[in-house]
Each structure stands twice: as C-alpha cells, then as structure tokens.
Amino acid sequence: MISNNYFTDDEDLKLFFDEIIDWKEIIEESEGLEFFAHKKYLETNDSRYEMAPSNIEEAYELYKSSLESLGEFFGTEVSQASKAMDQNELKYNDGKVIFPQETIDIYEKFIQTGLMGYSISREAGGLEFPASLCAFFVMIMARADVSFCMTTTLLNLAQIVSRYGTKEQIEKYAAEAAQGQRLFAMALTEPDFGSDLNSIRTIATKQEDGSYRITGTKRFISQGCGLGEYPSLLLTLARTGKAGGGARGLSVFIVKSEDVVVAGIEKKMGIHASPTCEIVYDNTPAEILGEEGLGLTRYTAGMTNFMRLGSAAGGPGGSAGVYYECFKYANERIQFGKPIIEIPAVAELLDKIKREMNAMRLFVLETARVIDKYQHHQIRLEKEGLDDSRIRKDERVKFWSTIASTLTPLAKYYGSEEGHKCASIGVQIYGGAGYTEDYEVSRMFRDSRINTIYEGTSQIHVRIATGAILAGMSGDGNLRKYINSLQANLTSPSKYLEDQYTLLEESIQVLRSIKADEVKERLAENLIVQMVRYISSLLYERALGKIKTQVQLNNWKVECKNYVIDSAAIAKACNYRILNFA
Known part of the structure; x- marks a missing residue:
C-alpha cells in the first residue's frame, strides 16, 4: 500500500x-x-x-x-x-x-x-x-x-x-x-437469532449475593477472544426476565473473556486479521451494567x-x-x-x-x-x-x-x-x-x-429508516424541519437538486398510500436511496460555498455537478419503480 x-x-x-x-x-x-x-x-x-x-x-x-x-x-x-x-x-x-x-x-x-x-x-x-x-x-x-x-x-x-x-x-x-490493556467486544448475536435480539435465549441468573451468572452461546462476536495477551470485556446481552418477555426482559452484562470458552473462530471471506468468535457461557460470572431490563x-x-x-x-x-x-x-x-x-x-x-x-x-x-x-x-x-x-x-x-x-x-x-x-x-x-x-x-x-452485513444488514437499516422518513417528513415532522434548515443554506440550488426533491416528495406520498406492508417493504430501498443521495447532494452544493482555494473549488464544482446529475438520474429510476410497482 x-x-x-x-x-x-x-x-x-x-x-x-x-x-x-x-x-x-x-x-x-x-x-x-x-x-x-x-x-x-x-x-x-x-x-x-x-x-x-x-x-x-x-x-x-x-x-x-x-x-x-x-x-x-x-x-x-x-x-x-x-x-x-x-x-x-x-x-x-x-x-x-x-x-x-x-x-x-x-x-x-x-x-x-x-x-x-x-x-x-x-x-x-x-x-x-x-x-x-x-x-x-x-x-x-x-x-x-x-x-x-x-x-x-x-x-x-x-x-x-x-x-x-x-x-x-x-x-x-x-x-x-483507555490505556489499551483491555479490548471490548459486543456480544449480542446468537446462533439462531441474528438481528432478532428480542428472541435471544442467553440467560442471566441473579445470585444470593447480588452477582450474576450467565449461560448460553453467542456467535459472530468480533474480538471476543481479546488480542494475544490482552483480554477482552464482552458486553453481553442476556435475558433476566421470562422467556418471550421481549425487550424489557433483557439486560447488558460485563463479562471477562478469561471466563468464557471460545468454541471456535469463523473462516471468512475477508477481514482475516479480525477474529469472529463463537462464545460459550457456562454459569459464567458477570457484572450487570446499569439497571435490569434496559439492556x-x-x-x-x-x-x-x-x-x-x-x-x-x-x-x-x-x-x-x-x-x-x-x-x-x-x-x-x-x-x-x-x-x-x-x-x-x-x-x-x-x-x-x-x-x-x-x-x-x-x-x-x-x-x-x-x-x-x-x-x-x-x-x-x-x-x-x-x-x-x-x-x-x-x-x-x-x-x-x-x-x-x-x-x-x-x-x-x-x-x-x-x-x-x-x-x-x-x-x-x-x-x-x-x-x-x-x-x-x-x-x-x-x-x-x-x-x-455487520452492525445490522442493509435490509435492517432500510426497514428502520423507512418508517422514520415517512413519519419525519409529515407536515410538521422533525425530519422535514431539518431538511428545510439545510435547504435554507443554499441561495441557488441546481436544477438537478430541485428535480431530486420533487421526485422524493412524490415517492414519499406514493409509499404512504400503499396499504400492503409487503409491497411497501419491497419498494422501501428505493426511497432510502433517494433520501441519502438527496441529502448528500444538498451537502455537496452547500460545501461549495465554504471552499476558499480556487483550484480545489474548481475541482469540487465539477465533482459536485456530476454527483448531483448521477443522483437525479438514480432518483428518477427509483421513483419510476415506486410509481409502477406500487
């Protein structure tokens, strides 16, 4: 390199x-x-x-x-x-x-x-x-x-x-x-439950002395083994309430990597230097972080x-x-x-x-x-x-x-x-x-x-963001207020930027009108693409007003125009799908 x-x-x-x-x-x-x-x-x-x-x-x-x-x-x-x-x-x-x-x-x-x-x-x-x-x-x-x-x-x-x-x-x-003497890992995912954290089965049992013991298995845990002689602390999501109790029955615990069993590591396509571990908890000692039920x-x-x-x-x-x-x-x-x-x-x-x-x-x-x-x-x-x-x-x-x-x-x-x-x-x-x-x-x-894939697949994030956009872009929604504040910073937005916004508004209205959730979810990614590229286009055009060096400004003007044109074309395609598949 x-x-x-x-x-x-x-x-x-x-x-x-x-x-x-x-x-x-x-x-x-x-x-x-x-x-x-x-x-x-x-x-x-x-x-x-x-x-x-x-x-x-x-x-x-x-x-x-x-x-x-x-x-x-x-x-x-x-x-x-x-x-x-x-x-x-x-x-x-x-x-x-x-x-x-x-x-x-x-x-x-x-x-x-x-x-x-x-x-x-x-x-x-x-x-x-x-x-x-x-x-x-x-x-x-x-x-x-x-x-x-x-x-x-x-x-x-x-x-x-x-x-x-x-x-x-x-x-x-x-x-x-902070001194690098311990690493951290986020132990959420289980073998049968990827992003469905409400359904996890790992159990934390409170002992008479107020401490906890955890039993269960976590999979795809990055850095769960530590690094060489430097151990990890696993922030472990486990159930303290009844099975099937949903989010309110889950708590987060601090667990030392020295106290768990690393059952194996994944052989992966990439990130070869990052260990992805399967972790087994067998009546493992743990400290609760914060309060029960807020995990x-x-x-x-x-x-x-x-x-x-x-x-x-x-x-x-x-x-x-x-x-x-x-x-x-x-x-x-x-x-x-x-x-x-x-x-x-x-x-x-x-x-x-x-x-x-x-x-x-x-x-x-x-x-x-x-x-x-x-x-x-x-x-x-x-x-x-x-x-x-x-x-x-x-x-x-x-x-x-x-x-x-x-x-x-x-x-x-x-x-x-x-x-x-x-x-x-x-x-x-x-x-x-x-x-x-x-x-x-x-x-x-x-x-x-x-x-x-990790930290939530793209499809999970599409699902999360779609609801937030449809709600936030209502007449007095906070997202609309935020986007209005970005728009106010531009004195002369380009035609391509304005075209994107018109298409975005139309796509939002059509998706709101769709009654079948399955159809809405199938089309949702088109809305997400429109929104991220519209906001990015806004930010690109706004940035031009902040660049002082003429050579860099000239380069950015070309790049910005090409990006906004690309985004307008992509927005048109996304909007076309929404209008015709709805």
Whole structure:
C-alpha cells in the first residue's frame, strides 16, 4: 500500500477539516461554552483532564495535531503491515486464538501513540473526542486496514461503561481500555437469532449475593477472544426476565473473556486479521451494567449507534484506500502506448470513486455533527442525576436525537453499500491484476463486503429508516424541519437538486398510500436511496460555498455537478419503480 500520512497527504480530507466542518459549533457542543473539562482540571489538577482545551483555538489545534499523528501512524505503520496481517491468518487451537506477530506488534505500537481511547471519557483516562472527530479517526484507520480499524473501534465501546457504569466499573474496565490493556467486544448475536435480539435465549441468573451468572452461546462476536495477551470485556446481552418477555426482559452484562470458552473462530471471506468468535457461557460470572431490563432499549442502542456510525465512516475510509491505490496504478499502467488514466472510460471510473467517496464523507460527518448537537449535553444531564423522563423532554435532546435516529441507519446503509461498490470499481480498474492477490485492491474488495452485513444488514437499516422518513417528513415532522434548515443554506440550488426533491416528495406520498406492508417493504430501498443521495447532494452544493482555494473549488464544482446529475438520474429510476410497482 501507499506509505504516507493518511491525513496531511489527503487534500480532500484536509479540506473537510480546514474549511467544510464548522469546528466552533462542534467544540462548543462537546466541550461546553464553559469548557467544563478544563475547569475540572484547574479545580482538581487531575492529570486525566490535563489535555482538555480551555478555548476553541486550543481544541482545534488538539484535534488537528491528533489527526496528523494518527494519519502518520496508520499511513506509514499500519498500512505497511496490513498485507501480512491478512495473509498470516488467525489460528485456533484448543480454545485459544493465535494472532500473527505483526498484529500484536502493531497493536502495541498504537498503544504508545496515546490515541487509542479516542472516544472514551476523560473520567476514564480517554480523550473524549466529539463524534465528528471520531468519524475522521475511523476514516483514516479504515483506509489503512479494516480489520485493525475494527479492533480499535470495538475497544472504544468502553465509552458505554464510562457513561452508564458505576465508578468502580469505570475505573476497573473503561480506564484499562483507555490505556489499551483491555479490548471490548459486543456480544449480542446468537446462533439462531441474528438481528432478532428480542428472541435471544442467553440467560442471566441473579445470585444470593447480588452477582450474576450467565449461560448460553453467542456467535459472530468480533474480538471476543481479546488480542494475544490482552483480554477482552464482552458486553453481553442476556435475558433476566421470562422467556418471550421481549425487550424489557433483557439486560447488558460485563463479562471477562478469561471466563468464557471460545468454541471456535469463523473462516471468512475477508477481514482475516479480525477474529469472529463463537462464545460459550457456562454459569459464567458477570457484572450487570446499569439497571435490569434496559439492556436493549438503552445500553444496546448506545452500542449499536456508536458502531453503526463507525461502520458508516468505514465506507469512505475504505474508498479512499481504493481511490489512491487505483490512481497510482492508473498512472503507472501502460496500455496502447499510454497510461490507462488517459483512457476516458478508466478516468470516469476513478472520478466516480472520488465523488462518491466525498459524498459519503459529507453524509457521515453530517450525521456525526447531528450526534454532537445533543449527545454531550445529554451525557452531562445524566451525570447530573436527571431521570430519563426529564432528559427525554429536553428540547435539544428531543429534536436532535430524533434526527440522529434517522440519519444513523441512512449513513450506515449508504457508507457500507456505496463503499463496497467503490471497491468493486477498484478491482475493475486493475483488470485481471485486480482479481489476483498480488495487489491490495483485492483485499480491500473482500474486506468491504462485510460492512453491508455487520452492525445490522442493509435490509435492517432500510426497514428502520423507512418508517422514520415517512413519519419525519409529515407536515410538521422533525425530519422535514431539518431538511428545510439545510435547504435554507443554499441561495441557488441546481436544477438537478430541485428535480431530486420533487421526485422524493412524490415517492414519499406514493409509499404512504400503499396499504400492503409487503409491497411497501419491497419498494422501501428505493426511497432510502433517494433520501441519502438527496441529502448528500444538498451537502455537496452547500460545501461549495465554504471552499476558499480556487483550484480545489474548481475541482469540487465539477465533482459536485456530476454527483448531483448521477443522483437525479438514480432518483428518477427509483421513483419510476415506486410509481409502477406500487
């Protein structure tokens, strides 16, 4: 793979950071107008808060320097180890998963950077960066290696413990993760129940001393075995209520990987360096996280939203890897007496990857902004001891959490599906060479495929988002208010953008009128495609007003126009299906 700084050498990604993102807004939301964490450092002299910024300029410089360091490490270290980590596959022997030395070495090097706990709270010794910056982190990490990106993203699930755990759990578990001494895994899926979490059978039994014991089996658990000598903590969804009791009978438990049996690992198409385990619980000791009965409705929702945003960011992250590898190859590969980049059909394939990559970036970073608009405020209210009912009534939480619950499944759908398409285009650019294991693009294609499946398949996200769109786009719906606010930022929207909106409104009305649920579900993906591409087109055209450098502005104008035309054509096709299949 190309070896350089994956932040500073990516001109478009730098443009996002320097000009497109409104960091003042993000910083004021995450740090608070009073910069609470810095005030705490002044009051307590607690070293965990030492890096907390005292003003907007300090926060901006901290964020930028962190991305520069991350880009250097992943661009020059992780990227160069990715092929070996992929080819020297994991081995399983007598309940133990054996990792390639390259994976262990790169993990230990990453610990030394101090960037491991990027989203874990400062209370637990992490960096507590806003979701907007975390999205940048994932995009850079996924470009270098999807498997290793998964490892570090899962570790940052410790934020759930630092948010909902007791002080003892925060100190014992989240703090260890922030230092890289423990990994985390999300143990939800069971052999007979994939996304149907309401039906899980794993049982947690409360003991006389107040502790719990768990019995059951979980499957497809990424990083459930830990990594080498570094163990994992499994955030395990188990039933504390009666069988068939639905969501209210489920709770989340913290379980040490040392206390479970790893029954085996999957042999997979891709992400070879990431262990996917079958975990057996046999009267296994466990600690409850938070309260009984809120496992699915509160804690699992927090885990899956975090992981889904990470999965969404992995789409443009992996696409950046594909684009830059293909750009280099197309300039070097000579056919018919010239580099293949000079062949118009090949040039169009490269341009398509680039504009789709930046559209995904726009959508992911907007989703992260929406999360930042309420989540830090919500966590502060929780830490103040306000009960859930009062927090839910808070106007900021109420509005922005509703928008986030719509954008998150849309972002996950779009980033994973379009990211895989970009990887497929990458293989095509390489031709026959791309179908061999001689070049990194074949691994990128294999690795991209899982993104449409884990953290909820694309079909699950279509189902979630469809209801949210149909409800949210009612006359006074919050989604309509949000989209109106985006539209208000454009003084002269293009004809292609306006055409998309007209088609989107018509599709919504037709789908609302369909009585048969089966027909509606079959057509729903067409609505999702229209919505994600319309919002992305809005964001693309809005971004043009923020770019100051003339050369970059000229390039973006061309890319934006082509993307919006593509999206208008796709919207017409989707609308045609809805009108004629309804």
